[in-house]
Amino acid sequence: AYDILIVGAGHGGAQAAMQLRQTGFDGSIAIIGDEKDPPYERPPLSKEYMAGEKPFDRILIRPRAFWEERDVDLLLGRRVRKVDPVGKIVGIGEDELIGYGKLIWAAGGSPRPLTCPGGTARGIHAIRRRADVDAIRESLAPVRHVVVIGGGYIGLEAAAVLTKLGRKVTLLEAQPRVLARVAGEELSRFYEAEHRAHGVDLRTDATVESIEEQGGVARAVILTDGTRIEADLFIVGIGIVPETGPLIAAGATGGNGVDVDAYCRTSLPDIYAIGDCACHANPFARGETIRLESVQNANDQARVAVQHIIGHPVEYDVVPWFWSNQYDLKLQTVGLSAGHDRTIVRGSPESRSFSILYLLGGKVIALDCVNAVKDYVQGKAHILSGAILDQEQLADPARPLKEVEL
Numbered sequence: 056a057y058d059i060l061i062v063g064a065g066h067g068g069a070q071a072a073m074q075l076r077q078t079g080f081d082g083s084i085a086i087i088g089d090e091k092d093p094p095y096e097r098p099p100l101s102k103e104y105m106a107g108e109k110p111f112d113r114i115l116i117r118p119r120a121f122w123e124e125r126d127v128d129l130l131l132g133r134r135v136r137k138v139d140p141v142g143k144i145v146g147i148g149e150d151e152l153i154g155y156g157k158l159i160w161a162a163g164g165s166p167r168p169l170t171c172p173g174g175t176a177r178g179i180h181a182i183r184r185r186a187d188v189d190a191i192r193e194s195l196a197p198v199r200h201v202v203v204i205g206g207g208y209i210g211l212e213a214a215a216v217l218t219k220l221g222r223k224v225t226l227l228e229a230q231p232r233v234l235a236r237v238a239g240e241e242l243s244r245f246y247e248a249e250h251r252a253h254g255v256d257l258r259t260d261a262t263v264e265s266i267e268e269q270g271g272v273a274r275a276v277i278l279t280d281g282t283r284i285e286a287d288l289f290i291v292g293i294g295i296v297p298e299t300g301p302l303i304a305a306g307a308t309g310g311n312g313v314d315v316d317a318y319c320r321t322s323l324p325d326i327y328a329i330g331d332c333a334c335h336a337n338p339f340a341r342g343e344t345i346r347l348e349s350v351q352n353a354n355d356q357a358r359v360a361v362q363h364i365i366g367h368p369v370e371y372d373v374v375p376w377f378w379s380n381q382y383d384l385k386l387q388t389v390g391l392s393a394g395h396d397r398t399i400v401r402g403s404p405e406s407r408s409f410s411i412l413y414l415l416g417g418k419v420i421a422l423d424c425v426n427a428v429k430d431y432v433q434g435k436a437h438i439l440s441g442a443i444l445d446q447e448q449l450a451d452p453a454r455p456l457k458e459v460e461l
């Protein structure tokens with residue numbers, strides 16, 4: 056048995072092991088992961104790695120030798136199928152059992168599949184793992200036209216990369232605007248215009264009815280209004296399904312992921328959950344229970360779980376942040392904008408350097424900053440302070456955010 060067993064060799068799992076060793080924890084640690092590679096960064100999968108600008112070894116979270124040096128066992132290519140919270144054992148495959156003292160569940164999520172007819176045809180790719188992007192890159196040479204289904208960050212980033220690689224891209228979004236789940240309308244409209252200016256055929260209110268296949272290979276997408284769009288490659292980025300099956304089967308409470316408290320404890324004894332799969336009451340969502348899909352959240356929850364394990368508990372209370380790179384645009388977001396009652400655009404989108412401030416009851420709750428690093432850095436203090444600031448000053452890009460007064 057391991058003192059600490061971590062399931063999931065992704066951002067959260069790697070960070071948990073690193074944090075444990077950093078705090079001087081000298082018990083045994085293992086990370087079980089169902090991919091074959093040591094922990095690597097997922098964000099470059101739809102950015103530099105997909106573009107061929109960074110080789111795989113440069114997106115490893117730590118060099119391969121690191122894990123052995125820190126005495127962390129990597130049990131790769133193995134998938135946990137069962138958790139026995141009473142016997143404190145996990146089951147891998149049919150007969151491999153591994154015991155634990157504490158279990159940290161950091162299994163992330165799997166891409167939400169297309170459920171329409173033809174949705175499982177060959178030539179339809181998700182972007183979640185290295186293997187997904189390797190498969191896309193391997194089949195790319197003869198490809199001229201790509202259909203991207205889903206106008207979230209991953210779909211938009213993929214569209215930007217494929218456009219840069221000289222492919223014709225059609226992007227289909229079922230909602231009336233892209234990024235509808237995560238950003239305000241101003242930001243959506245800005246990115247829609249940018250993609251169109253780069254030649255992407257971006258269509259909103261476009262719902263996929265079916266995929267037409269030929270010999271098992273996807274050939275065209277049919278929309279509910281009857282439109283038929285042929286393509287050589289299809290990419291689906293319509294969200295994830297949290298990986299929590301074995302925990303829920305073992306009796307953990309959950310629904311949208313697995314429920315955790317402010318210390319990342321699940322309802323099962325000695326089992327923590329962190330990262331994309333962990334549903335938690337977030338102070339920056341005004342206590343609402345949510346899952347966050349970001350590197351920040353995975354890393355910070357890893358730290359919170361570890362602090363609790365080593366007997367120095369701190370509650371999870373970190374301002375969420377996130378980034379996205381598309382073309383030469385660097386978006387940085389801080390805070391959570393859901394529920395805002397007002398937006399302020401700071402600077403002009405035409406200048407391609409601006410910020411959108413999201414307010415609730417006069418307080419700044421989030422910022423989306425496009426090529427505006429200073430606003431991103433200085434805006435965070437306003438989210439934390441909760442002060443009601445002068446809105447004219449907030450809107451004035453000539454005035455640094457940190458100098459805005461009450």
Ligand code: FAD
Pocket residue numbers: 062063064065066067068087088089090096097098099100101133134135136161162163164182183184209298329330331332347348349350351353376377378379380
């Ligand atoms: P993961 O990193 O997904 O790791 C989970 C691991 O567990 C996976 O390797 C999975 O295969 C494995 N696993 C699952 N089930 C089992 C099981 N039963 N047994 C064993 N192993 C299992 N975030 C940002 O902040 N900024 C970005 O720009 C950004 N871009 C992204 C681009 C892409 C293409 C993707 C896919 C994600 C992006 N994200 C970004 C999100 C970020 O990568 C995730 O939030 C983060 O990886 C979550 O970490 P995690 O540890 O919860 O899960």
